[in-house]
Amino acid sequence: MEGNQSWITEFILVGFQLSEEMELLLFIIFFLLYIFNLLANGMILGLICLDPRLRSPMYYFLSHLAITDISYASSNLPNMLENLVKHKKTIPFVSCTLQMLFYLAFGSVECLILVVMSYDRYMAICHPLQYTVIMNWRVCTVLAIASWACGFSLALIQVGLFLRLPFCGSQKVNHFFCEIRSVLKVTCGETWINEIFLYADSVFILVGPLSLVLVSYVRILWAVMKIQSMEGRKKAFSTCSSHLCVVGFYFGIVMIVYLVPDNSQQEEQQKILFLFYTFFNPLLNPLIYSLRNAQVKSAFLRMLTKESR
Numbered sequence: 001m002e003g004n005q006s007w008i009t010e011f012i013l014v015g016f017q018l019s020e021e022m023e024l025l026l027f028i029i030f031f032l033l034y035i036f037n038l039l040a041n042g043m044i045l046g047l048i049c050l051d052p053r054l055r056s057p058m059y060y061f062l063s064h065l066a067i068t069d070i071s072y073a074s075s076n077l078p079n080m081l082e083n084l085v086k087h088k089k090t091i092p093f094v095s096c097t098l099q100m101l102f103y104l105a106f107g108s109v110e111c112l113i114l115v116v117m118s119y120d121r122y123m124a125i126c127h128p129l130q131y132t133v134i135m136n137w138r139v140c141t142v143l144a145i146a147s148w149a150c151g152f153s154l155a156l157i158q159v160g161l162f163l164r165l166p167f168c169g170s171q172k173v174n175h176f177f178c179e180i181r182s183v184l185k186v187t188c189g190e191t192w193i194n195e196i197f198l199y200a201d202s203v204f205i206l207v208g209p210l211s212l213v214l215v216s217y218v219r220i221l222w223a224v225m226k227i228q229s230m231e232g233r234k235k236a237f238s239t240c241s242s243h244l245c246v247v248g249f250y251f252g253i254v255m256i257v258y259l260v261p262d263n264s265q266q267e268e269q270q271k272i273l274f275l276f277y278t279f280f281n282p283l284l285n286p287l288i289y290s291l292r293n294a295q296v297k298s299a300f301l302r303m304l305t306k307e308s309r
Contacts, residue, residue, distance in 0.1 A: 015176035040286035069282035075102035109151035
């Protein structure tokens with residue numbers, strides 16, 4: 001069969017080859033994880049909005065991180081849950097394209113927000129006297145808007161390059177959602193331009209930001225080591241440890257998936273990594289920040305105390 005994308009109505013998501021009973025079990029587990037993700041990130045957003053003590057640049061950017069986590073999970077999980085409970089594996093072409101756009105966009109935005117958060121910590125610890133002047137609300141707003149605009153712009157470029165490709169033959173995508181590299185494999189056109197842009201995108205949005213984060217934390221570590229009191233060092237490290245944990249989880253998984261050369265023998269392992277990233281990374285962010293951040297824990301306790309009165 002010959003044609004182009006105008007003749008394509010749907011893709012078949014191969015996902016994992018499982019029995020109907022196992023699919024129902026996974027539906028229950030994944031549905032609970034998804035609801036917990038919404039509640040945990042929603043709690044972070046609620047605390048930041050309601051507690052005046054959390055009105056600082058650090059928590060402003062954390063609220064954007066929570067929004068991207070909710071949005072990323074919601075861009076592909078509802079369709080996956082529907083397929084599990086209905087035992088079907090199809091997705092319309094338009095839905096697949098939108099899913100591709102949103103997961104690329106929200107993933108890119110999260111990378112950039114993490115870089116901005118590291119810059120915020122660098123300014124707070126290395127330049128405390130100028131911190132409130134430099135990190136004013138205008139600067140914070142510009143940094144947040146720039147992160148979102150850049151993330152969506154890069155995603156639109158990738159999707160635009162994808163839409164120019166013709167399709168023929170099988171439309172079976174060896175993934176549980178419309179992951180761009182897996183969808184590109186079912187096209188019958190030349191994809192080298194897409195692959196070059198995708199790799200360049202990965203370097204720009206992963207290697208570049210990670211390098212900036214590492215530079216920021218080297219400078220932070222150097223500044224912290226100059227602090228005389230142990231209490232001061234402990235406080236400085238506690239403000240950065242949560243962010244470092246999130247950065248480690250996020251960049252570690254995504255770089256393995258997108259910067260390691262594509263290998264058909266590793267497709268199943270990559271699907272498992274994506275599954276972990278899709279379900280657990282959005283959950284880990286609020287858990288890490290709530291368990292390791294004293295101010296967030298205090299805000300949560302204050303909210304509980306108000307509710308009990």
